[in-house]
Amino acid sequence: MGTCGIVLLTKPSPKPWPLRTSSRRTLPRIRCCSASSTSELSPDKLPTSIDLSVTGGAYDFSKATTSLTNELISSPKKVTLLRHGLSTWNSESRIQGSSDLSVLTEVGEEQAKRCKKALENIYFDQCFASPISRAKQTAEIIWQWRENPLVYLDSLKEISLYHLEGMKNVDAMQIYPKEYTIWREDPANFLMNGRYPVRDLWKAAKDCWKEMLLSPGESFLVVTHKSILRALTCTALGLGPERFRSIDINNGGICVFNFNVRGEAMLEALNMTAHMYSDHVYPG
Ligand SMILES: *[C@@H]1O[C@H](CO)[C@@H](O)[C@H](O)[C@H]1NC(C)=O
Numbered sequence: 001m002g003t004c005g006i007v008l009l010t011k012p013s014p015k016p017w018p019l020r021t022s023s024r025r026t027l028p029r030i031r032c033c034s035a036s037s038t039s040e041l042s043p044d045k046l047p048t049s050i051d052l053s054v055t056g057g058a059y060d061f062s063k064a065t066t067s068l069t070n071e072l073i074s075s076p077k078k079v080t081l082l083r084h085g086l087s088t089w090n091s092e093s094r095i096q097g098s099s100d101l102s103v104l105t106e107v108g109e110e111q112a113k114r115c116k117k118a119l120e121n122i123y124f125d126q127c128f129a130s131p132i133s134r135a136k137q138t139a140e141i142i143w144q145w146r147e148n149p150l151v152y153l154d155s156l157k158e159i160s161l162y163h164l165e166g167m168k169n170v171d172a173m174q175i176y177p178k179e180y181t182i183w184r185e186d187p188a189n190f191l192m193n194g195r196y197p198v199r200d201l202w203k204a205a206k207d208c209w210k211e212m213l214l215s216p217g218e219s220f221l222v223v224t225h226k227s228i229l230r231a232l233t234c235t236a237l238g239l240g241p242e243r244f245r246s247i248d249i250n251n252g253g254i255c256v257f258n259f260n261v262r263g264e265a266m267l268e269a270l271n272m273t274a275h276m277y278s279d280h281v282y283p284g
Helices: 106-118 133-143 169-175 177-185 197-213 226-237 241-246
Strands: 005-008 028-031 077-083 126-129 219-224 254-259 265-272
Touching (some): 077 197, 133 219, 197 241, 226 241, 226 254, 226 265
16 A cells, blocks of 8 residues: 655646646645546636536536546536346355356345336436346346347456455455455455456446446446446545445445536445335436
8 A cells, every 4th residue: 555645746747638737836745545646727727618516616626536537528427336136146155256157146136126116217328237147137127128228348347356256255265365365454455366356447447437438428327246336436536446445335236426527526325225125216
């Protein structure tokens, strides 16, 4: 993990914005381990035609939020993220990762139907889903009768956990105590097969946001897995992979983000599960 502190930035950070001013200053900046690089858009140079109201009142978002697109997008967007229903390996407490041998249980199918009902008043331009069975099955149930085809994105696949996949958590803990402990306690430094799976996941999440946010439409549904949902949520909030376990999302849980035209996120809801315990239907 990096250390936090005040550092003097002698070189300006790479400029993600086409809108950026060219002022190059050498200013003491607070730079934190997980914060992404800040930009230098000055408030008086902001284009007035852009509706920034969605991110709630500040005007210099170059320091308050992080853009996931680094370019203007066609319109503000709402993205509703949903975790798949209970799977066979969830119920056996097995590590799933990117493997595709786990499928929805009967309970999981019921949960997916509840999600479908809960979301029936909401119009979505598009549904993006992971192609891995447990998420795909959930998406197929929720998206039934909707007009547009489901869009499967490889960047929505679950984290690769290599030889831990398929193992019960208790067994993995005993057989690979070192790797398992790092996976649980220091996810950013979890190293397996020469890769850092959580760091790889952060890259996938960033690519995924960009692909989704640059797609036409204003309202999207995303059906996927817990770890990639954590990565999508954290990257939208500007948190690094060391914060992997600061967020949790239950089966059938829903998170909602709003984006302004600069691709900056504001979190509206996290792990909403009222519909899993009641017949709650979210307003359109
Ligand atoms: C997510 O929601 C479930 C169900 O309401 C709850 O049990 C769980 O604790 C929640 N997760 C977090 C991190 O709050």
